[in-house]
Amino acid sequence: MPAETLPSLADVPREPGAKKPDAILVADGVVRRFGGLTAVNVNHVEIPRGRITALIGPNGAGKTTFFNLLTGFDKPDEGTWTFNGKTLGGVPAHKVARLGMVRTFQLTKALNRLTVMDNMLLGATGQKGENFFRALIPATWRAQEREITERAEELLVRFKLDAKRNDFAGSLSGGQRKLLEMARALMVRPDMVMLDEPMAGVNPALTQSLLGHVKALREDGMTVLFVEHDMDMVRDISDWVIVMGQGSVLAEGTPDEVMADPRVIDAYLGAHHDDEPSEEPPAPVAAAADAPETAAEKPAGEEKA
Amino acid sequence: MDWNLIIQVSFESIIGSTAIIYALAAIGLNVHFGYTGLLNFGQSAFLGVAAYGLAMSVTTFGLPFWVGIGVGLLGAVVLALLLGVPTLRLRADYLAIVTIAAAEIIRLLFRSVSLSEWTGGSDGLQRFSDDFYAMNPYSQGIKILPLIDMDSRDLWVLTVGWILVALACLIVWLLMRSPWGRVLKAIREDEDAVRSLGKNVFSYKIQALILGGVLGSLGGFMFALSRAAVQPDTYGTELTFFAYTILILGGAARVFGPVVGAVIFWFLIVFIDALLIELIKVGAIPTAIMDPNQAGSVRYILVGVGLMCLLIFRPQGIFGDKKEVMLDAR
Numbered sequence: 001m002p003a004e005t006l007p008s009l010a011d012v013p014r015e016p017g018a019k020k021p022d023a024i025l026v027a028d029g030v031v032r033r034f035g036g037l038t039a040v041n042v043n044h045v046e047i048p049r050g051r052i053t054a055l056i057g058p059n060g061a062g063k064t065t066f067f068n069l070l071t072g073f074d075k076p077d078e079g080t081w082t083f084n085g086k087t088l089g090g091v092p093a094h095k096v097a098r099l100g101m102v103r104t105f106q107l108t109k110a111l112n113r114l115t116v117m118d119n120m121l122l123g124a125t126g127q128k129g130e131n132f133f134r135a136l137i138p139a140t141w142r143a144q145e146r147e148i149t150e151r152a153e154e155l156l157v158r159f160k161l162d163a164k165r166n167d168f169a170g171s172l173s174g175g176q177r178k179l180l181e182m183a184r185a186l187m188v189r190p191d192m193v194m195l196d197e198p199m200a201g202v203n204p205a206l207t208q209s210l211l212g213h214v215k216a217l218r219e220d221g222m223t224v225l226f227v228e229h230d231m232d233m234v235r236d237i238s239d240w241v242i243v244m245g246q247g248s249v250l251a252e253g254t255p256d257e258v259m260a261d262p263r264v265i266d267a268y269l270g271a272h273h274d275d276e277p278s279e280e281p282p283a284p285v286a287a288a289a290d291a292p293e294t295a296a297e298k299p300a301g302e303e304k305a
Numbered sequence: 306m307d308w309n310l311i312i313q314v315s316f317e318s319i320i321g322s323t324a325i326i327y328a329l330a331a332i333g334l335n336v337h338f339g340y341t342g343l344l345n346f347g348q349s350a351f352l353g354v355a356a357y358g359l360a361m362s363v364t365t366f367g368l369p370f371w372v373g374i375g376v377g378l379l380g381a382v383v384l385a386l387l388l389g390v391p392t393l394r395l396r397a398d399y400l401a402i403v404t405i406a407a408a409e410i411i412r413l414l415f416r417s418v419s420l421s422e423w424t425g426g427s428d429g430l431q432r433f434s435d436d437f438y439a440m441n442p443y444s445q446g447i448k449i450l451p452l453i454d455m456d457s458r459d460l461w462v463l464t465v466g467w468i469l470v471a472l473a474c475l476i477v478w479l480l481m482r483s484p485w486g487r488v489l490k491a492i493r494e495d496e497d498a499v500r501s502l503g504k505n506v507f508s509y510k511i512q513a514l515i516l517g518g519v520l521g522s523l524g525g526f527m528f529a530l531s532r533a534a535v536q537p538d539t540y541g542t543e544l545t546f547f548a549y550t551i552l553i554l555g556g557a558a559r560v561f562g563p564v565v566g567a568v569i570f571w572f573l574i575v576f577i578d579a580l581l582i583e584l585i586k587v588g589a590i591p592t593a594i595m596d597p598n599q600a601g602s603v604r605y606i607l608v609g610v611g612l613m614c615l616l617i618f619r620p621q622g623i624f625g626d627k628k629e630v631m632l633d634a635r
Binding site: 142 | 425476479480482483484485486487488490491493494495497498499500501502503504505506512628629632
């Protein structure tokens with residue numbers, strides 16, 4: 001298992017923006033504002049190579065926005081980041097994918113009216129037949145197509161979708177679509193896979209198999225960064241956890257440490273969750289709903305100080 | 306009742322130049338809408354630019370015929386870039402708005418008084434097709450009654466037209482079974498997913514817009530040459546909407562969908578018109594209900610009702626796969 005030969009994360013300080021021995025992705029000062037709202041404000045964060053890193057945080061913490069920025073699907077107002085030593089700020093999404101960082105989506109994007117096999121074949125990069133003029137002459141791309149088909153076939157067997165290869169992707173169940181999306185991402189031969197809520201909408205029977213597939217990515221030497229709300233999954237498979245709240249990184253550490261961290265509990269439940277209700281100032285319902293988020297600002301502010 | 310006449314005009318509509326023109330326009334639209342999901346509502350502009358590119362080159366500037374064809378093709382490519390570059394990075398509906406506006410702007414430019422020195426204004430241009438008919442190898446027409454009675458000029462137009470339709474179908478067929486076509490179809494389904502897999506979506510959409518525009522421009526050449534004239538108002542929004550109707554009738558994202566759609570559409574229009582006029586002539590339909598002048602409008606009503614039934618009972622068109630269309634509803 002390659003993970004054993006990787007530098008240990010035991011000596012990494014448990015603090016936001018901690019330096020890692022071998023970081024594949026390093027982001028600095030990434031800021032994204034939507035009007036007056038600062039959705040993402042990450043001072044410094046490093047993702048360790050060859051590990052499974054979870055990105056967690058309450059709703060509205062900016063996890064998906066940060067994902068979109070890193071993968072080129074959104075442009076930051078400020079900030080830079082490097083992937084495998086290459087600067088990625090301002091690089092369009094398709095080039096990010098070609099450099100080896102491939103993402104999946106929170107709402108699964110199976111290409112419904114394409115067959116499962118066509119979904120897979122699309123994932124392969126550097127296809128000669130994707131050039132307009134070569135496409136007209138099948139002889140120039142047939143051999144490569146056969147090669148790609150073989151690779152797709154292997155992946156479909158691994159993800160137990162081989163029986164569905166000629167079905168429209170739109171006819172698959174929600175869980176199968178998640179599997180297809182992951183398998184399709186692997187066709188790109190990425191160094192790093194970014195999974196946006198891989199467990200959302202997947203029935204419990206498929207959860208274990210999906211978890212197994214994510215772990216298998218690490219065994220194949222890939223780096224995984226995933227956004228997830230399911231704490232059992234985070235505890236089960238991640239080597240490292242990064243907690244976001246209010247757009248910035250609140251805490252980092254191993255799953256057990258992070259889940260015991262009072263700052264994290266505050267971020268999820270609000271700083272005053274143990275207080276007597278009578279101590280709360282009387283507030284309208286709408287303000288009460290915002291309470292956990294305003295509370296989360298406090299630890300973030302302490303961190304900067 | 307003159308059944309021979311009804312049969313003849315109906316048959317000629319099946320193989321006629323109008324079916325060819327609309328088949329080519331719809332084949333181009335099929336690349337845009339059927340395969341790539343681009344809502345181009347300005348297909349008429351691609352036909353118009355090609356037709357006027359040819360007519361103006363030859364009539365206004367006295368250039369040779371083949372230069373005119375080159376100008377027309379180049380015009381279609383430039384139009385695709387003009388429409389695509391600013392809009393294809395935005396959401397799909399922007400392209401729809403821009404294309405329909407651009408098509409109207411181009412038509413109004415062609416018919417404007419201040420440009421009439423070059424475009425002929427609302428009268429259009431003539432006398433640019435002599436070189437085309439000079440290439441005609443047929444010395445006589447064809448007459449197989451009651452089916453067909455055509456002169457050698459019509460025969461030449463049909464020969465060239467159907468060869469172009471066959472070539473266009475061949476190109477679309479070759480491309481859409483290739484990895485290039487796979488990318489287009491994937492863009493139709495979800496362009497973000499395609500982007501996440503390392504494909505330059507913008508570049509593919511531009512390529513699709515150019516290809517569909519150039520295929521449509523072949524229809525523009527046939528329109529101009531078969532009539533031996535160009536007239537600005539024939540390149541209006543009606544042409545685009547008929548092309549969409551034909552595409553959906555035949556089945557979008559099917560190679561032969563637009564061809565079969567065009568043939569059936571024009572057969573129905575011509576057949577119903579001829580039948581109504583004959584029925585009025587023999588008194589089967591009293592003039593109190595409908596006179597021959599009104600028959601032209603009634604045929605569109607009847608064809609419209611027919612198309613509504615088609616969309617209700619066979620939404621995938623003639624060639625489509627119902628299972629595939631239903632996936633969209635999920």
